[in-house]
Amino acid sequence: MAQQVIDRPVFDYMQAYVTCTVISALEKLGALDQLAEHGVVPAELGYEEFLGEATFRYLAERGIVRQEGNRYVLTKSGRHLYDERGYLLWLAGGYGEALNSLDGLLSRKQTFGTEVDRDVRWVAVGSALVGEADLRAEVMEILGGIEFTTIGDIGCGNGHFLIDLCRATDAKGVGFDISPAACAEATQEVERAGFGDRIDIVQVDATDVDSVPHLENIDLVMAFFFMxxxxxxxxDVLVDYLTRTCERLPAGAYVLTTEVAPPTQSEDTAEAFGPEYVYTQALMSQRLMNAEQWSAAFTEAGFQVERIVEGRLPGSRLILVRKPLA
Structure with missing residues (x-):
């Protein structure tokens, strides 16, 4: 007998919320990579027994995994979700607690950055996964047209994207991140990849450009979802930051940045990601700019705008600028 189709969107929202939370949690625990590689046996993961089994049973009920004996493996749709897990980790892992405190923020009973905050580690790692999945093709096309020897990755997260780019281009790299946990994980990943002699990881608050080391020796700065x-x-602070960055970089150095533009609010344009991204940034009173506004800021700071490329990530723009040779 065919299952009855229930046309009640509220249950779609419930499913999306629980699925997002579960996938994010399993990524934090490192279980998703195991699941993608060879499947998992819940009893072997060391989780709370009843809840661990219930977690994978839920994913099976939602078509994300299937059971083969006592082992769970990804389905085709689960594989697609795994490939794009960065979005879910960024949202649930990075902003989940802040969104759960929305009532306190709206009523002014709580303040973002004091009683409520995001988890910068999972924001960084999620953003890096998103970049690796949805921006790599455009990034590699852009990098194929320029020359550089050392990449500085601001907000490197777990370092996977930086490792990938250094491997593909034979460049050296320096990863910067504010999160001690993200830096520790990135250092482990660098060593595991055999790049300990080519990539350094530095914990630093990169919003203070004067505290960022090695800029004088870096000829390609990557700053994805950071500016x-x-x-x-x-x-004015942004323009000053870019100006001081330009002053410290060697002549001819490049900066490749990626930002999401504000939604167009056009009835003819379906916004797949922009409204959610803009809203999470509103938690921190952050405003976004479009590509033309970013170009103007870089130009005012002394850079030359080389290219603007539309990314696969909905609403994103990759902006390549260069410090003049003379």
């Missing part, structure tokens, strides 16, 4: 963190402090 709006500086914009939060004010447009």
């Amino acid at each position: 709006h963190e500086v914009l939060e402090l004010g447009h």
